Amino acid sequence: MRKREKVLDMEGRYKLGKIMAVRYKKARKKERGEILQRRQDIIGVMRGGC
Numbered sequence: 001m002r003k004r005e006k007v008l009d010m011e012g013r014y015k016l017g018k019i020m021a022v023r024y025k026k027a028r029k030k031e032r033g034e035i036l037q038r039r040q041d042i043i044g045v046m047r048g049g050c
Contacts, residue, residue, distance in 0.1 A: 008043065020039055
């Protein structure tokens, strides 16, 4: 783990998801991709795939 890296617990991920969902709904297509990328960077979850 890197020095600046912070780990979110499940409650933190849930809160972050709710906040990002509101922003995602209001965003345009290009901004939606950026929001999803930011979520991936923060949480560490990969997008897409099976």
